[in-house]
Amino acid sequence: MLPSLGIGRLIKSSIRHVSRKRRGGGGVVLFSRCLCVRTGDNGSDAESTTPPPPPPTAADHYDVVISGGGMVGFAMASALGKSARLSDRRVLLLEGGAERVWDLSPDYSNRVCALNPTTQHLFTSLGVWQRILDMRAQPVKRMQVWEACSEAMITFEGDEERPVAHMVENDVTLQALKSLIPSHVQVEYNSRVSGYQLPQDTSSTVTITLKNGRTISTDLLIGADGVRSGVRAAMGVQYLGWEYDQMGIVATLELSEPTDNTVAWQRFLPTGPVALLPLSEDKSSLVWSTTKETAQHLLSLSDEDFTDALNRAIWDDKPRDARLESVHKGWLKLLETVLPWTNEGVVRQLPPSVTRVMASSRASFPLGLGHAVHYVAPRVALIGDAAHRIHPLAGQGVNLGFGDVATLLETLEKAVLLGADIGDERMLYEYERGRQRHNVATMTSVEALYRLYTSEAPPLVLLRSLGLSAVNLITPVKERIMSHANG
């Protein structure tokens, strides 16, 4: 859960280049025809040349349709519903899955996200944050990140008033958002979209075909339909990405004793990072990214053997190179001499040990990286994992999605204020530009961290140890990292 480093300036110029190229020459049109895309049941997409379905009736026209009711889709629905400027707009959210009856159980769910202060700010403005706190959320007041190959570590400090983040179960976030959706926003479950027909400009509207044959039209389609987005496929945008040869194992853990459990721990192993994230005095959530082979092995172990393997991953050191150790020690001494005032409060704490993994709480997810080169087209915008997918090591994925929601809302409100069409690509482009600056910078730095820490090559171990130790002692640099991670 290391906050990503702000090295995005390197790629900003390439975004500007792509953007200029796309809009240069009097407005290059993305689509030379109306695109019809049929989405498969598993979210995979297949282009179709079948004739368009019968046109929707006036009752089936909406100002905005959100495709996908995950955390990001529901946050968008909530934001649109609560906006005074957009209160007269007809908004529909389509979710392919069934509506779940959900009650807060005493057992913690194994799907948890670290919500950063920017998300907290958005949720406070939507009136959702208090609902989350009323259910449950654990503040993270400190983050300690260290590695198995050297003594280097970094800490990020928050406090009671301003925690670094809050650990919140995904179900709690979703429930809070759903329970506060304004009544004029329509939500339809069991409404899987089977095809999107996108216009080449704003002279016509988007047509959406549901699996049950019904058609709906809209002035603005928001794709919040996750990693295998059918909306993105219909846009035909380039999607850059790859699968890591890694799985993320999640689980709920019981700690050896109740403590003031408000520290998020992350240790980088050569196979990937392992993180213990606080849930309560004696429970933590696990996110353990590791090779597919190791993940398979870990999932096959008994609960007792898995707990032992986890404690070893947290506590055991890798064989260390004595020369690197001595250079690192010398570097630390030098830093303490040159920057004596910065060392205050940087204390290495010992992580908790785990007594057991809660029964049946282990699960695993494939990890990958992906980014849509464009987030918008005439009458379409992508948000959340539909637009970008990131390694969970920095705990940024859904926070980036909530950032998309905040910026898209601002853009649409501005369009209404100016009397513009909310599906106008020129307006939507402001959203794309604003978010890509932030998202691409975050993704680039998370990717760099991932590559840096999955190497055991001595020069790299030395370099990253020296770098991490230096950053740990230079407060302004740490503050910049935190400020970027917070959106």
Ligand SMILES: Cc1cc2nc3c(=O)[nH]c(=O)nc-3n(C[C@H](O)[C@H](O)[C@H](O)COP(=O)(O)OP(=O)(O)OC[C@H]3O[C@@H](n4cnc5c(N)ncnc54)[C@H](O)[C@@H]3O)c2cc1C
């Ligand atoms: C192990 C792990 C740990 C993570 N930890 C963190 C963390 O600490 N912090 C963080 O910020 N992020 C974290 N993430 C990332 C986070 O979970 C995702 O970014 C987030 O869940 C994406 O939400 P979403 O709403 O964009 O997409 P999804 O949750 O994928 O929702 C998409 C929705 O669209 C619906 N849908 C899809 N296709 C259709 C269709 N054709 N018609 C109708 N509906 C459709 C689906 O049913 C689904 O409900 C983690 C991820 C993993 C794997």
